[in-house]
Each structure stands twice: as C-alpha cells, then as structure tokens.
Amino acid sequence: MRQQDDTENMPDVVLIGAGIMSATLGMMLKELQPNLKLEVFERLDVAAAESSDAWNNAGTGHSAFCELNYTPETPDGSIDTTKAVRIAESFEISKQFWAYLIQHNIIELPTSFIKNIPHMSFVWGEDNVNFLRKRYEAMVKCHLFDDMIYSEDREQLKEWVPLIMEGRDASEKVAATRMDLGTDVNFGALTRSMFKHLQEEAGVKMHFSHEVRKLRQREDGRWRVRVKDLKTGEKRNVYARYVFIGAGGGALPLLEKSDIPEGQGYGGFPVSGQWLKCTNREVIERHRAKVYGKAAVGSPPMSVPHLDTRYINGRRELLFGPYAGFSTKFLKKGSFFDLPKSIKPNNLRPMLSAGIKNLALTRYLIDQVRQSPEDRLEALRQYFPDAKAADWELEVAGQRVQIIKKDPEKGGVLEFGTEVVSGANCTLAALLGASPGASTAVSIMLGLLERCFMERLNTEEWQKKMKEMIPSYGQSLADNPQLLEKIRGYTSEVLGLVPAVEKK
Ligand SMILES: Cc1cc2nc3c(=O)[nH]c(=O)nc-3n(C[C@H](O)[C@H](O)[C@H](O)COP(=O)(O)OP(=O)(O)OC[C@H]3O[C@@H](n4cnc5c(N)ncnc54)[C@H](O)[C@@H]3O)c2cc1C
Incomplete structure (x- = not known):
C-alpha cells in the first residue's frame, strides 16, 4: 500500500x-475568520x-417543553427546572444561528427543515398526573415556558391527540401539557x-x-492526522494546528489515540435504538404533535417513549419509540469490535464500576433486546390504544455512546449528557456523549470557542460577528423576558415558525 507524507497539507x-x-463548528469558525484553512474528513461517502x-x-428541537426527564422531582417534592431552562435557552441560541445562516443566504435551505409542531x-x-400538574406550575413561572397549556379535560385531550385518547379506558386519569412553540427539525438536511x-x-x-486512523502531536505543536482513503487504500498525513473530533460514536477511540492525559479514563457505553414507523397515511395524518411520556422505571433517560409527528423530505411521518437495545458498535455503520477495542488499562476500572452500578440499566437493555414484535406493539398501544400491527414497520435508529468517566469516589460513573474534552493547550477537542444533542449544537460549539479560542473571541472583530450571528450573545434569555420575546419574534419570522398560535 502506497504511503505518502504530504507536508504541504497544513490546514489551520x-x-x-x-x-x-x-x-x-466549521460554519462558525469560517464566519468568524473567513481566511481560515479547514479540512474535513468523513469515513462515509456523504x-x-x-x-x-x-x-x-x-x-x-429539544426545548424542554415536553421531555419530563429534564425536570426531575427533588426529594422535597418540588420540581427542579434548572436543566429545562438551560436546554430551552440553548435551543433559542441554535435558532438564532440558523436564522442568521438563512437570512444572509449563507445556506440554501427551505424553511421547512424546521416546522412548528406542538x-x-x-x-x-394519579401519581403521574400529580407530577405533571406540579411540573406545569413550576415551568410557567419562567417566561421561557409561559405559553404552556395544561389539561386534564378528556374532551380537550381528544381534540389535541385523538389517536392517544381513542380506545382509552374512560376511568383512567390522564393529563397533558402542550406548547405550540415546539419544533421538528431535519438535522440531516x-x-x-x-x-x-x-x-x-x-x-x-x-x-x-476518508477515515482518520491516528493522531499524534508533533514537537512544533501541530497535530499529525493520519488518514486512509477508503476507496483507494492510500494513506496520508495532514498537519493541523487545531483538531476537532466530531466523530459522534467514533469520537472515543480517536480521543484515546490522541493520548492527551485529559482523555484518559473515559469509556463508552453504546445504546442502540429502533423505531416503529407508521406506514398508514390515514393514521399519520390524524396525529400532529410530538408526545413524550414518562420513562419506565430503571430505563435510561434517552429511552423516554414518544409518538412523534415528523417532517422528512417534505412528507409528514409518524414514529414511535425509541426502543433501546444493546450493540457493541459505536456507530450505526461501525464494527462489533468498537466496544472491546475501546477498553484500555486506564478506563477498565471506571467501566467495570459503572457497569456494576448500572445493573438495572443492563437488565433493562437486555429486556429491550429480547422484545418480540408483540411486546413492541404492546408498548405502542399504551400511547395509541387502537394501533394495528400491519400499520407499522421496524426501523433502526442511530447509535448513541454514553460517557463513562472516572470518579474519585465511585470508581466510574455513567453519564447521559455531552461533554467536550480538550487538551494539549486546547489544540485538540472531542465531543463525547449524545444528549440533548443536535438541538444544542450551537451552544456546545460556543462553549468550545470560549474554551479553545478565547483570545480571538475577545477581539472586537469576533465579538461583533458573534453578536451578528447570535443577537442574544452574552445575555441571558432566561433572565430577560423582553429580549426573549424579541428574539423569538425574529427567529420565528426568518425560520417560518408561527409562535403562540394554535395551528391545525
Ligand atoms: C435514536 C436517537 C434519537 C435522537 N433524537 C434527537 C432529537 O430528537 N433531538 C436532538 O437534538 N438530538 C437527538 N439525538 C442526538 C443527535 O442525533 C446527535 O447528538 C447528533 O446528531 C450528533 O452529531 P455528531 O456530529 O456529533 O455525530 P454524527 O452525526 O454521528 O456524525 C459523526 C460523523 O463522524 C464520522 N466518523 C466517525 N469516525 C470517523 C473517523 N475515524 N474518521 C472520519 N469520520 C468518522 C461518522 O461517519 C459520522 O458521519 C438523537 C440520537 C439518537 C441516536
């Protein structure tokens, strides 16, 4: 196999x-510094x-409007809205950046990539209804959520979600909250x-x-990135001042290869997912909402079941799930050796400790893997009692790799969020974890810029551009109702969203 050292290839x-x-990150950096030299390597062909x-x-579009796991009940019985506020604010930041890209004709994207959906x-x-009422009362105290509506009225609920209410036991106590400001986003488009x-x-x-195989920092500080062209088999090196590992599930193995001390002790726990996808157009057209329920006891937060209206490639769709599962792959198109190969002496203890402490999760995942089609239908019928097996087919969802990290007291802990790990004077950073994910991509990258490009971020030029890209930059939307109203008005107009109006 031919190998070459292409020292001319020296991107920033x-x-x-x-x-x-x-x-x-690429878009933000290029807008901030147009003369930046950037190279992107992707192992797949799109x-x-x-x-x-x-x-x-x-x-x-995670805004904490419907995800009950973002608002835990504290031991004193009150509802903690801290995480919900943070996520709602992050999504407002994402919308501002997308609105900037569209308003400045930077990207050609029909506004239909994002759509209002309750x-x-x-x-x-009884217990769940009490929880939801209490959650609603806590949420509406913050102006980020003050358009939220709560109802226990079955007639009202029938109007909102007919599929969920039809065929349901009339004696059962039910309740729902609704936010018309919610969105469905085609993150792929x-x-x-x-x-x-x-x-x-x-x-x-x-x-x-092109797959990145190795990373090594040279004495001059540049990173030697070893890449393999998967079509020709050719290998070459690229020498970069700064490397971002945005490889999703593939980020952990690359972080391990970089050998930065900050990356030591991290492990990954892969959780796969499956959906039931509705194939009956009549059923699809009768539901228009993203409806999230309560996660089963012992289940991981990302397995909260939801009956979801989607807009994909201009078509309305209906999904139910996700059903969690276990696979040793770190990427959907990855290898079954991903998990075993990621186990190193420095993360063995954290991984074992986290495994022992999360036996309930392991049991839950095993049960999910063993589910029969009848079990899946049974789970769907809890939300849509009259669902018919013939109207649904099983689809494989993406793979998520949850973070396992060292913990001085517990040995190792399993985390369900995302984390940016950086090292070597912040010349290399990796994003680990998957949740709340794409919705908060802009805030995550802002955090990365603040950490790794602080000097340039403080310049007048970058500050000015940041405020152009994200008008609320540097201000709190959670603390400023007038600013939030103005920003939501601006993003709704540019992105074709209609806030606070109930639409059919
Ligand atoms: C089932 C499921 C449901 C989700 N639901 C939501 C949701 O409703 N809302 C939301 O906001 N988020 C959601 N997420 C999370 C969201 O999808 C992710 O956070 C987000 O897409 C991650 O983006 P990424 O760029 O980090 O990774 P990815 O989109 O996975 O991209 C990583 C890329 O890196 C490539 N790669 C890997 N290794 C290498 C290598 N060595 N060399 C070159 N290329 C490499 C891969 O091929 C891939 O294309 C969900 C995720 C899953 C799995």
Whole structure:
C-alpha cells in the first residue's frame, strides 16, 4: 500500500466527522475568520449519514417543553427546572444561528427543515398526573415556558391527540401539557446544507470516504492526522494546528489515540435504538404533535417513549419509540469490535464500576433486546390504544455512546449528557456523549470557542460577528423576558415558525 507524507497539507483546522457538530463548528469558525484553512474528513461517502440523519434521530428541537426527564422531582417534592431552562435557552441560541445562516443566504435551505409542531407531555395514573400538574406550575413561572397549556379535560385531550385518547379506558386519569412553540427539525438536511456551503468556500477541503486512523502531536505543536482513503487504500498525513473530533460514536477511540492525559479514563457505553414507523397515511395524518411520556422505571433517560409527528423530505411521518437495545458498535455503520477495542488499562476500572452500578440499566437493555414484535406493539398501544400491527414497520435508529468517566469516589460513573474534552493547550477537542444533542449544537460549539479560542473571541472583530450571528450573545434569555420575546419574534419570522398560535 502506497504511503505518502504530504507536508504541504497544513490546514489551520481539521474537523473529523461530517455530522452536525463539525458542520456547526466549521460554519462558525469560517464566519468568524473567513481566511481560515479547514479540512474535513468523513469515513462515509456523504455528510450526516450517522446520528445526524433525519431517520436516525427523533428530530425534536429539544426545548424542554415536553421531555419530563429534564425536570426531575427533588426529594422535597418540588420540581427542579434548572436543566429545562438551560436546554430551552440553548435551543433559542441554535435558532438564532440558523436564522442568521438563512437570512444572509449563507445556506440554501427551505424553511421547512424546521416546522412548528406542538410539543406535548402525556401521562396517565394519579401519581403521574400529580407530577405533571406540579411540573406545569413550576415551568410557567419562567417566561421561557409561559405559553404552556395544561389539561386534564378528556374532551380537550381528544381534540389535541385523538389517536392517544381513542380506545382509552374512560376511568383512567390522564393529563397533558402542550406548547405550540415546539419544533421538528431535519438535522440531516441542515447539516448537509452547511457542508454544501463550506465545500464551496475558499480554503476548505472536504474528503468523503476518508477515515482518520491516528493522531499524534508533533514537537512544533501541530497535530499529525493520519488518514486512509477508503476507496483507494492510500494513506496520508495532514498537519493541523487545531483538531476537532466530531466523530459522534467514533469520537472515543480517536480521543484515546490522541493520548492527551485529559482523555484518559473515559469509556463508552453504546445504546442502540429502533423505531416503529407508521406506514398508514390515514393514521399519520390524524396525529400532529410530538408526545413524550414518562420513562419506565430503571430505563435510561434517552429511552423516554414518544409518538412523534415528523417532517422528512417534505412528507409528514409518524414514529414511535425509541426502543433501546444493546450493540457493541459505536456507530450505526461501525464494527462489533468498537466496544472491546475501546477498553484500555486506564478506563477498565471506571467501566467495570459503572457497569456494576448500572445493573438495572443492563437488565433493562437486555429486556429491550429480547422484545418480540408483540411486546413492541404492546408498548405502542399504551400511547395509541387502537394501533394495528400491519400499520407499522421496524426501523433502526442511530447509535448513541454514553460517557463513562472516572470518579474519585465511585470508581466510574455513567453519564447521559455531552461533554467536550480538550487538551494539549486546547489544540485538540472531542465531543463525547449524545444528549440533548443536535438541538444544542450551537451552544456546545460556543462553549468550545470560549474554551479553545478565547483570545480571538475577545477581539472586537469576533465579538461583533458573534453578536451578528447570535443577537442574544452574552445575555441571558432566561433572565430577560423582553429580549426573549424579541428574539423569538425574529427567529420565528426568518425560520417560518408561527409562535403562540394554535395551528391545525
Ligand atoms: C435514536 C436517537 C434519537 C435522537 N433524537 C434527537 C432529537 O430528537 N433531538 C436532538 O437534538 N438530538 C437527538 N439525538 C442526538 C443527535 O442525533 C446527535 O447528538 C447528533 O446528531 C450528533 O452529531 P455528531 O456530529 O456529533 O455525530 P454524527 O452525526 O454521528 O456524525 C459523526 C460523523 O463522524 C464520522 N466518523 C466517525 N469516525 C470517523 C473517523 N475515524 N474518521 C472520519 N469520520 C468518522 C461518522 O461517519 C459520522 O458521519 C438523537 C440520537 C439518537 C441516536
């Protein structure tokens, strides 16, 4: 196999992976510094074919309007809305950046990549209804959520979600909240438009079917990125000042290869997913909402079941799930050796400790894997009592790799969020974890810029551009109702969203 050292290839930045995270960082950096030399390496032959693809994720514009796991009940019985506020604010930041890209004709994307769709939480049973009422009362105290409506009225609920109410036991106590400001987002289409634009920019090179195999920092501080062209088998090196590992599930193995001390002790726990996809147009047209329920006891937060209206490639769709599962792959198109190969002496203890402490989760996943089609239908019928097996087919969703990290007291802990790990004077950063994910990509990348590009971010030029891209930059939307109203008005107009109006 021919090998070559291409020392001429010395970009400022290398982005590994062509998902929404690399796309967002690449777009932000290129807007902030147009003369930046950037190279992107993606192992597949198109962008956004892993978790960022529309069929591989739920497309929920996570704003904490409906996800009950973002508002835990504290031991004193009150509802903690801290995480919900943070996520809602993050999504407002994402919408501002997307509105900037569209308003400035930077990306060609029909506004239909994002659509208003009511976000609802639906529960049944006395305890759950009490929880939802309490959650609603806590949420509406914050202006980010003050358009939320709560109802226990069966007639009202029948109007909102006929499929969920028909055939349901009339004696059962039910309740729902509804936010008409909710959205469905085609993150795949968004990612591909961002890369389409980047590809046409001076100083940007995109390489599909190119897998990054090794990373090593040289004495001059540049990273030697070893890449294999999967079509020709050719290997070459690229020497970058800064590397972002936006490889989704593939980020952990690359972080391990970089050998930065900050990356030691991290492990990954893969959780796969499946959906039931509705094939009956009549049924699809009768539901118009993203309806999230309560996760089963012992289940991981990302397995909260939801009956979801989607808009994919201009068509309305209906999905139910996700059903969690276990696979040793870190990427949907990855290898079964991903998990075993990621186990190293430095993460063995954290992984074992986290495994022992999360036996309930392991049991839950085993049960999910063993589910029969009848079991899946049974789970769907809890939400849609009259569902017919013939109207649904099983689809494989994206793969998520949850973070396992060292913990001085517990040995190792399993986390369900995302984390940016950086090292070598912040010349290398990796994004681990998957939730709440694509919706918060802009805030995650803002955090990365603040951490790794602080000096330049403080310049007048970058500050000015940041405020142009994200008008609320540097201000709190959670603390400023007037600013939120103004910002929501602006993003709704540009993105074709109609806030606070109930639409059919
Ligand atoms: C079932 C499911 C439901 C979800 N629902 C939602 C939701 O409703 N809302 C939401 O906001 N988020 C959701 N998410 C999370 C969201 O999809 C992810 O957070 C997001 O897509 C991650 O983007 P990424 O760019 O980090 O990774 P990805 O989109 O996975 O992209 C990583 C890319 O890196 C490439 N790659 C990997 N290794 C290498 C290598 N060595 N060399 C070159 N390329 C490499 C891969 O091929 C891939 O294209 C969901 C995820 C799943 C799995």
